Amino acid sequence: MMKKxxxxxxxxxLLFSAFTFSVLSANKPPEKGERLPVINLPIPKNPDERxxxxxxxxxxxxxxxxxxxxxxxxxFSMYCPYCQKDAPGVNELYRLIENNADIKNKIKLIGIGxxxxxxxxxxxxxxxxxxxxxxxxKDFAIHKACGEVRTPYFMVVxxxxxxxxxxxHNQLGNxxxxxxxxxxxxxxxxxx
Amino acid sequence: xxxxxxxxLILIAGILSVFVxxxxxxxxSDAYKGNIYQTGTLKPIDSVLKVKVGVQAPxxxxxxxxxxxxxxxxxxxxxxxxxxxxxxxxxxxxxDQWPGYNIAKDIFNQYDAILLGITVDNIPTLFAWTNQxxxxxxxxxxxxxxxxxxAKKYGxxxxxxxxxxxxxxxxKKGMIRYIDVHDINKRPPLEDLAAALEKLxx
Numbered sequence: 603m604m605k606k607x608x609x610x611x612x613x614x615x616l617l618f619s620a621f622t623f624s625v626l627s628a629n630k631p632p633e634k635g636e637r638l639p640v641i642n643l644p645i646p647k648n649p650d651e652r653x654x655x656x657x658x659x660x661x662x663x664x665x666x667x668x669x670x671x672x673x674x675x676x677x678f679s680m681y682c683p684y685c686q687k688d689a690p691g692v693n694e695l696y697r698l699i700e701n702n703a704d705i706k707n708k709i710k711l712i713g714i715g716x717x718x719x720x721x722x723x724x725x726x727x728x729x730x731x732x733x734x735x736x737x738x739x740k741d742f743a744i745h746k747a748c749g750e751v752r753t754p755y756f757m758v759v760x761x762x763x764x765x766x767x768x769x770x771h772n773q774l775g776n777x778x779x780x781x782x783x784x785x786x787x788x789x790x791x792x793x794x
Numbered sequence: 795x796x797x798x799x800x801x802x803l804i805l806i807a808g809i810l811s812v813f814v815x816x817x818x819x820x821x822x823s824d825a826y827k828g829n830i831y832q833t834g835t836l837k838p839i840d841s842v843l844k845v846k847v848g849v850q851a852p853x854x855x856x857x858x859x860x861x862x863x864x865x866x867x868x869x870x871x872x873x874x875x876x877x878x879x880x881x882x883x884x885x886x887x888x889x890d891q892w893p894g895y896n897i898a899k900d901i902f903n904q905y906d907a908i909l910l911g912i913t914v915d916n917i918p919t920l921f922a923w924t925n926q927x928x929x930x931x932x933x934x935x936x937x938x939x940x941x942x943x944x945a946k947k948y949g950x951x952x953x954x955x956x957x958x959x960x961x962x963x964x965x966k967k968g969m970i971r972y973i974d975v976h977d978i979n980k981r982p983p984l985e986d987l988a989a990a991l992e993k994l995x996x
Contacts, residue, residue: 681823716822722985
């Protein structure tokens with residue numbers, strides 16, 4: 603009898619574990635040289651943001667579909683003090699890129715708000731006048747797929763001619779300021 | 795032989811369950827580095843409310859991190875008040891809640907509301923913890939001694955001695971207009987609080 607109960611319990615625990623494990627995502631961030639996890643983002647409703655990313659339509663897109671040679675992805679949170687502190691410097695990075703005709707159409711910048719609702723992402727966008735597209739990740743799905751990184755977390759994704767892509771740089775916090783970071787992005791993505 | 799198989803199964807289940815018990819909630823900001831104590835997933839709510847919407851909010855007077863005492867009654871007739879109880883300093887989720895309110899001052903201003911942050915921690919702990927959040931615009935109050943007395947008065951003191959993650963909206967007449975005793979493991983979405991404040995206008 604006891605054995606039967608034990609067996610039953612074990613099977614239940616195993617089933618539960620297997621289920622939970624399968625929905626649990628990466629337990630480490632994607633490394634340099636690896637591909638991004640599959641991340642589906644909504645195509646922005648704002649036409650300026652759509653143009654900026656070179657996307658059309660109204661459904662979902664994947665980051666490597668952005669029309670660029672390199673994409674800088676910042677995983678942030680409206681609730682994170684360091685993300686708040688770095689926000690003006692990251693805005694400056696956007697302006698440095700946009701004001702440089704040589705790289706303007708080659709490097710794009712997006713932010714993903716880990717655990718943030720659309721409303722919360724908007725509060726962040728408005729507070730810091732963020733000029734580049736931000737996307738909510740309310741249920742932490744993207745955050746989990748990216749190995750539950752702390753924030754802010756930067757990933758530089760190189761998009762190749764043939765449509766393939768790989769991560770060429772990633773870093774947790776330690777944002778060095780717009781100019782050194784741009785330099786780093788240019789080198790890592792082979793644009794310089 | 796069967797016993798051995800059973801033992802193996804239990805071992806595998808044990809190993810797998812380590813992966814399963816990864817906490818669902820965490821302070822994800824790098825600002826706290828390794829200083830957040832991982833509590834794991836807790837019982838969502840572990841207290842029984844002693845107040846309800848439509849009644850007068852019990853008054854209290856608590857010391858704040860900046861030094862002065864703050865009483866609920868001092869806002870009577872002047873400001874709407876949002877009480878944000880969070881369970882404890884240096885724990886997940888809490889550490890990622892007030893910094894968000896810190897950049898949402900406009901929303902509180904828009905509804906003529908003040909925010910009072912409350913935990914059961916003592917002042918030195920709250921001082922060190924809130925320093926990691928940058929300069930906060932709202933008072934942070936210590937419900938440390940008598941331990942959790944205010945949380946208890948409102949019915950949000952958990953059996954472990956920390957408070958719930960709870961929001962109370964109190965209007966200028968001192969009446970409770972909104973209560974959200976939230977799942978302790980999750981952060982209440984800001985839009986829910988904004989909607990509650992919006993309702994004060996009506």
